[in-house]
Amino acid sequence: MFAxxxxxxxxAAGITADKYPGIGRAATPAEIRAWDIDVRPDFKGLPKGQGxxxxxxxxxxxxxxxxxxxxxxxxxxxxxxxxxxxxxxxxTGRVNNLLPGANQPQRTALMKMATLSTLWDxxxxxxxxxxxxxxxxDEVYAVTAxxxxxxxxxxxxxxxxxxxxxxxxxxxxxxxxxxxxxAMWPGPEFGGSAKPDVQGSACMRDCRKEVIVKSFLPDYxxxxxxxxxxxxxxxxxxxxxxxxxxxxxxxxxNRALALATQAQVAPEKIAGAASPRNSAGAARAAVxxxxxxxxxxxxxxxxxxxxxxxxKDVADKYKxxxxxxxxxxxxxxxxxxxxxxxxxxxxxxxxxxxSTQLAQWLAxxxxx
Ligand code: HEC
Ligand code: HEC
Numbered sequence: 382m383f384a385x386x387x388x389x390x391x392x393a394a395g396i397t398a399d400k401y402p403g404i405g406r407a408a409t410p411a412e413i414r415a416w417d418i419d420v421r422p423d424f425k426g427l428p429k430g431q432g433x434x435x436x437x438x439x440x441x442x443x444x445x446x447x448x449x450x451x452x453x454x455x456x457x458x459x460x461x462x463x464x465x466x467x468x469x470x471x472x473t474g475r476v477n478n479l480l481p482g483a484n485q486p487q488r489t490a491l492m493k494m495a496t497l498s499t500l501w502d503x504x505x506x507x508x509x510x511x512x513x514x515x516x517x518x519d520e521v522y523a524v525t526a527x528x529x530x531x532x533x534x535x536x537x538x539x540x541x542x543x544x545x546x547x548x549x550x551x552x553x554x555x556x557x558x559x560x561x562x563x564a565m566w567p568g569p570e571f572g573g574s575a576k577p578d579v580q581g582s583a584c585m586r587d588c589r590k591e592v593i594v595k596s597f598l599p600d601y602x603x604x605x606x607x608x609x610x611x612x613x614x615x616x617x618x619x620x621x622x623x624x625x626x627x628x629x630x631x632x633x634x635n636r637a638l639a640l641a642t643q644a645q646v647a648p649e650k651i652a653g654a655a656s657p658r659n660s661a662g663a664a665r666a667a668v669x670x671x672x673x674x675x676x677x678x679x680x681x682x683x684x685x686x687x688x689x690x691x692x693k694d695v696a697d698k699y700k701x702x703x704x705x706x707x708x709x710x711x712x713x714x715x716x717x718x719x720x721x722x723x724x725x726x727x728x729x730x731x732x733x734x735x736s737t738q739l740a741q742w743l744a745x746x747x748x749x
Contacts, residue, residue: 420502424546427501431542432523434530440520441527444509447723453489453531461489463531466554471534474557491532495559497550501525511716511727592674600627664746668739675731677739690721696747709740
């Protein structure tokens with residue numbers, strides 16, 4: 382089977398080579414195997430293997446619970462995995478809590494999923510978040526079985542395998558919950574003419590090298606749904622932003638500097654920026670685009686703990702260390718675990734210059 386698939390790819394690559402002589406080479410079978418990991422809804426592509434709920438529980442506690450909670454309820458800001466499904470849903474194949482009028486504030490993975498292959502494939506390719514593709518096939522079976530057990534879809538003594546996964550698919554709570562009756566279906570590849578509602582074209586020349594945020598939700602609209610920070614969800618307390626104040630005030634106390642950053646203008650050119658906080662504020666304004674571009678602010682706030690420690694606490698901890706800049710620049714790139722708690726910080730892909738700039742800000746210029 383694989384030989385035939387490999388041969389047809391090699392053949393396709395041969396055509397490409399003829400069409401564009403001197404460009405590229407045929408992919409090797411090993412290269413194709415490394416990419417070809419998808420598992421389809423009909424379980425094509427699923428490797429052989431097996432794993433029990435009990436084995437899965439151990440993997441879950443060791444490698445997943447720090448972010449998703451012991452019962453898949455999810456800690457801090459991660460989306461919940463289990464919850465919201467019933468034995469009735471397992472019978473009908475339609476999750477009642479997804480229907481209009483249901484009293485379910487947040488949708489869990491087990492509520493939404495219509496195909497079990499999606500769960501297996503997603504864990505196999507993307508989880509744990511800080512070490513994707515580090516699980517063996519048997520470990521993926523085991524932890525998938527554990528997740529299914531959290532939703533009472535399989536019993537505690539169950540062993541999931543390539544031989545019985547189709548039977549389990551027939552118990553998935555939302556297996557009848559998807560529809561193809563929407564605007565994009567059927568597309569040209571299925572003989573239809575429906576088009577996606579968004580059209581894109583790739584930029585090939587003079588393209589921007591960096592993303593610049595040009596518009597923000599206007600301050601008057603921030604609180605349109607009430608104070609989000611006070612609206613704790615029932616499943617997995619997901620933190621909402623403090624919408625009672627303008628966004629810029631929260632990240633940058635000096636509004637003029639905030640506007641300067643938004644407008645990508647040097648802060649000293651904005652009238653009113655000359656306040657006592659000026660130099661600390663300016664230092665913060667200078668690093669803010671970097672913090673946003675690298676999504677640091679998704680996990681760190683200035684003076685409160687989110688997923689990671691408050692930047693203020695980091696600055697306090699290292700301000701008297703002579704090698705603080707070097708140390709922090711290294712940690713920002715490599716990530717780490719265990720200094721502030723058990724949640725790991727994944728490695729960050731930013732340049733040495735960027736991590737040094739951020740480290741200098743934390744070690745020398747920080748002011749809350
Ligand atoms: C360091 C934190 C972290 C760890 C550890 C982790 N995850 Fe995740 N997980 C996430 C994040 C963040 C997402 C959402 C990712 C996204 O939307 O791109 C996620 C998403 C998921 C989802 C999909 C949820 C949905 O509804 O879309 C599943 C299933 C999942 N993780 C399973 C696991 C399993 C199994 C493990 C352990 C082998 C694991 N995770 C370990 C952070 C983590
Ligand atoms: C996915 C969430 C996440 C992202 C994104 C993230 N961090 Fe972290 N960060 C953490 C966690 C969790 C810790 C605590 C790690 C520990 O306990 O050792 C941490 C720790 C740190 C520390 C302290 C390291 C130490 O040794 O004390 C610094 C500095 C830091 N992060 C800076 C950054 C910067 C700068 C960025 C953006 C380039 C960033 N982080 C992006 C989660 C994150």
